[in-house]
Amino acid sequence: MRDLVSCFSENSINVTHPLSLPSSCSNYNTSNACIPPSLIPSIQTSITSIYRITLPSKHLIIKVTWCNKINPSHGLSISVSSADQNPSTSLKLNTSSRFFRKKKGNKSVDSDLGKIEALWDLSSAKYDSNTCPEPIQSFYVIVLVDARLALVLGDSSEETLKKKSLAFDGFDSGKSLISRQEYFSGNTFYSTKAKFVESGDSHEIVIRCSAEKTEGLKQSSSTHNHRSPVLSVCIDEKTVTKVKRLQWNFRGNQTIFVDGLLVDLMWDVHDWFFCNPEGCGKAVFMFRTRNGLDSSRLWLEEKKMVQKDEQDKLDFSLLIYACKT
Structure with a gap:
């Protein structure tokens, strides 16, 4: 057959x-x-990448959204939730909000998933074009769960990881990009x-x-x-x-x-x-x-x-x- x-x-x-x-x-x-x-x-207004993360005793869904200046929610948004039947978001970050409108920073929260910390630096980020929402180099986005690396994006994270006494070499969190959603207008x-x-x-x-x-x-x-x-x-x-x-x-x-x-x-x-x-x-x-x-x-x-x-x-x-x- x-x-x-x-x-x-x-x-x-x-x-x-x-x-x-x-x-x-x-x-x-x-x-x-x-x-x-x-x-x-057409102009690309936003990009959302959805990752499935496997850590010891934890299965997570991390969503990273990039929006350009045309989008009212321009900036970086990160959400972390449990990958169960009824996922409840435990951390949300929006760099375009009143309190987090900065290109470099960090935020942490204690949740039922453990301590979740997000770190980012977009101060020197380079883009394909003026309207492209997602940077291509000279940036980093890091998500830690109970001091374990869950997600690392970008090419400039080495110094920050050293300060956290973390090594990217051999890093394997079971990360899988399961979905990418792109929005266009024009x-x-x-x-x-x-x-x-x-x-x-x-x-x-x-x-x-x-x-x-x-x-x-x-x-x-x-x-x-x-x-x-x-x-x-x-x-x-x-x-x-x-x-x-x-x-x-x-x-x-x-x-x-x-x-x-x-x-x-x-x-x-x-x-x-x-x-x-x-x-x-x-x-x-x-x-x-x-x-x-x-x-x-x-x-x-x-x-x-x-x-x-x-x-x-x-x-x-x-x-x-x-x-x-």
């Missing part, structure tokens, strides 16, 4: 070795499936990067909604020049999905392979066409990895993910919330 992965591979798009891919969308015979360089991408061109496996390559993801001439066997003179919305999704400049007549196919899914993994690509652009005022709604795009045996469950259910046995491999999901303005 053939395994599930081989069955899927016959009708799926395979994306591997991004550096060796041709600079064209070779899967479809179309000249405008990828984004022309002149089109300006037109219908969205560009981001993501790793579908922590040890894998970073892939460039481009999503675009454009208008193309309607194709069909018969066309009347009134519809000959009609143009309908088309959704194109590219990974590393390779088209993985092209959805024509999007106003009729506003929800759907496609299975692709990335880095040898099954990835479910799903879209829901209903509100782009059927909200009030028309065209100003929010669309959702989702990329979710799954193992070959998990063929029935497509959409992310966060509670189920955090309740899985710690020995099971946690799936990763990238959600893009696209607000068309």
Whole structure:
């Protein structure tokens, strides 16, 4: 009997070795499936990363949210909670609040999970662009639980860890990035990067909604020049999905392979066409990895993910919330 992965591979798009891919969308015979360089991408307003942390006798969920200046909640937000059926937040930090509006500091709290301490330094942080909410270097964010390292982000934490008599070498808290949520505002061109496996390559993801001439066997003179919305999704400049007549196919899914993994690509652009005022709604795009045996469950259910046995491999999901303005 053939395994599930081989069955899927016959009708799926395979994306591997991004550096060796041709600079064209070779899967479809179309000249405008990828984004022309002149089109300006939408603005990324916030990014939320959700981590599953395994410590001795503790399972935690840590959410880290970055917001740019366009977002009213601009700054850094951190929440730590227990990964049980009814998680209750034990620590919340928002650097844009009245008391924590500073680029370097720390905060601690005693809770039923133990003593939780967050330390951060964004004073010298560097960003990809002026509107990018998440720094890429010269910063750190550290979360300690009962003086144990739970989460370390950034590249400038060494000195702070030494002061705390902690060593990053050999640090292994059982950290797993289980979800990344990105929010965009602007037109219908969205560009981001993501790793579908922590040890894998970073892939460039481009999503675009454009208008193309309607194709069909018969066309009347009134519809000959009609143009309908088309959704194109590219990974590393390779088209993985092209959805024509999007106003009729506003929800759907496609299975692709990335880095040898099954990835479910799903879209829901209903509100782009059927909200009030028309065209100003929010669309959702989702990329979710799954193992070959998990063929029935497509959409992310966060509670189920955090309740899985710690020995099971946690799936990763990238959600893009696209607000068309």
